[in-house]
Amino acid sequence: MLSKVITWLEELSTIANRNQKLAKMNGTEFIWYSADKNKDIKRKFSEEGEKLPTNGRLSSRSSGKSSGREWLYDFTLREFDSRDQLINIPLVAELEFSDSKVNGLIYDFNKLLQSDADYKVFIFQQKQHSDTEHFFECISNSVDAYNHKSSSEYLIVCWITSEYKFVYKALIGSRNSNHMQTFVS
Numbered sequence: 001m002l003s004k005v006i007t008w009l010e011e012l013s014t015i016a017n018r019n020q021k022l023a024k025m026n027g028t029e030f031i032w033y034s035a036d037k038n039k040d041i042k043r044k045f046s047e048e049g050e051k052l053p054t055n056g057r058l059s060s061r062s063s064g065k066s067s068g069r070e071w072l073y074d075f076t077l078r079e080f081d082s083r084d085q086l087i088n089i090p091l092v093a094e095l096e097f098s099d100s101k102v103n104g105l106i107y108d109f110n111k112l113l114q115s116d117a118d119y120k121v122f123i124f125q126q127k128q129h130s131d132t133e134h135f136f137e138c139i140s141n142s143v144d145a146y147n148h149k150s151s152s153e154y155l156i157v158c159w160i161t162s163e164y165k166f167v168y169k170a171l172i173g174s175r176n177s178n179h180m181q182t183f184v185s
Helices: 002-025 034-049 102-113 129-145
Strands: 057-062 075-080 086-096 119-126 152-160 165-173
Touching: 002 034, 002 119, 002 152, 002 165, 034 057, 034 075, 034 086, 034 119, 086 102, 102 119, 102 129, 119 129, 129 152, 129 165
Parallel strands: 086 119, 119 152
Antiparallel strands: 057 075, 075 086, 152 165
């Protein structure tokens, strides 16, 4: 599932970079503003998430759809059975583009720790790539410290505003032991 999330984000990154190049060719500037980034990511997750194979019916819920209000998390992919009863939460995501300080980001990340979703995604932004390592370490420490009730895979994503690209870190939190996998794109 998380590899699909990375694909979705890379597709959005490609579009943002293309828009930036086109604007530059036209003598203007393109900025993928935080509000647009938030809306674009939620829309992409909703469109693609509901297409995933399942035994039931998948439905997404985010502040980017209909009412404009958040439902527990910035994005939640819910699975329903044939009687329309909620049976699983495969994916939740928290997006934080307005706060770049570690304490504020950890505050938002802690919401994800409480979810029993199989896959948890946290997306934030920093100006420089070098600014992400400290945050990735803080998140890793939070995942290690948490008393997980069920195993989950985490994808921590940072949009590097100076480079117009995402970088990733994957973590696994489990009941018995916490261990991490890391990859950066």
